[in-house]
Amino acid sequence: MARRMDSNGNKVTISLGVASFPDVAGSAEELIYGADAAMYWAKSTGKNRVGRWDRLVSRKAEGAAPWSLTDRAVRAPDVVAALVAALAAKDPITSAHTERCSWYAAKLAEELRLPEEERMVVRVAALLHDIGKLAVPDEVLFKPGPLTEEEWVQMRQHPSAALHVLGQIRSIAEATPAIVHHHEHFDGSGYPDGLAGEEIPVVSRILLVTDAFDAMTTDRPYRKAMPVEAAVEELERNCGNQFDPRVVEAFLEVLSR
Known part of the structure; x- marks a missing residue:
């Protein structure tokens, strides 16, 4: 093709x-x-x-269930579109990243055979997983080099900040927990709440893998993109601590096609 x-x-x-x-x-x-x-x-x-x-x-x-996320998203596309547009206006690079993550995540959800309702949660959450970066100061978000520890503290607040942006939007309520927890690690070492294993929403575990893979394989102002093979090795190396092994295995199947 x-x-x-x-x-x-x-x-x-x-x-x-x-x-x-x-x-x-x-x-x-x-x-x-x-x-x-x-x-x-x-x-x-x-x-x-x-x-x-x-x-x-x-x-x-x-x-179709009248209050399902699928139904509400179809009825109110302007909500998601407006949020995506707001992120794109502030940070086109992050917006492009979320678009790619949405594509990867949709394919991964299919590979994991998630129900259609949960697949819609995956798609919406992937598009909006970095929406909390609207609250990150520009001098931190656009810094053309490695962040200081204090700046990392500010950056790590973006999942929690997403709750303030999305918390009152009923049409995408099911996607909000997945967005808030998309930086939780499988071994409990992530943030914001230190969740581990099955405590982490499966959609969050999907987002963590796709987010990391796209970040590694995309040029950034302070570093060049990592080759796909090296990014795959990084995913495999961190199975069981950072990433859910089952999700990584399914993602590698997606990449192999």
Whole structure:
């Protein structure tokens, strides 16, 4: 399969949303909303696809749970889109990182055979896992070199800061714990709460692996990207302490395809 790449070697994806008037949308406002919702669905379910609003409407009519995250995310794509846009406006590099993490995490959730509802949590949480960085001072977030210990303390507050950003947004409530705990380590040495093993939400364990892999394999202002082979070795080396071995094993299966 051919893949389009941009000038920096990044994969370029296109997600489209389609809505029709007057079959499903009864007004221009509903038409735009429906197309926007369908586009968000296309992006959140793996990208490089077309979402049709009429199919989402018929799915809900067939009995989808009215208060499920899937349903609420489809009804309120503007919430996630606005948060993603806010992060992109402050930090385009982190925003691009979360987009890549969302792709990896969606594939990993499929490999782990998570239920569809939990897969939606994975997609939303991956897109928003660094939203707490909105609260990190610019001089720390954009420092072109290694951080001091005091600056690391500020940076490590971003998962907890996410709770203040997302805590009152009911439409994505199920994703919030996964975001808050995405830096917990399997052996309990992570933050913010020192959770260990199965105490850590499975979505958080997925995010930790995809977050680390993308960070290692992407250029940063103060270091060059690590080769994929070296990043894989790092994941394997830290199985059981930093990472959930089952999640790493599944992720390596995803990378092998």
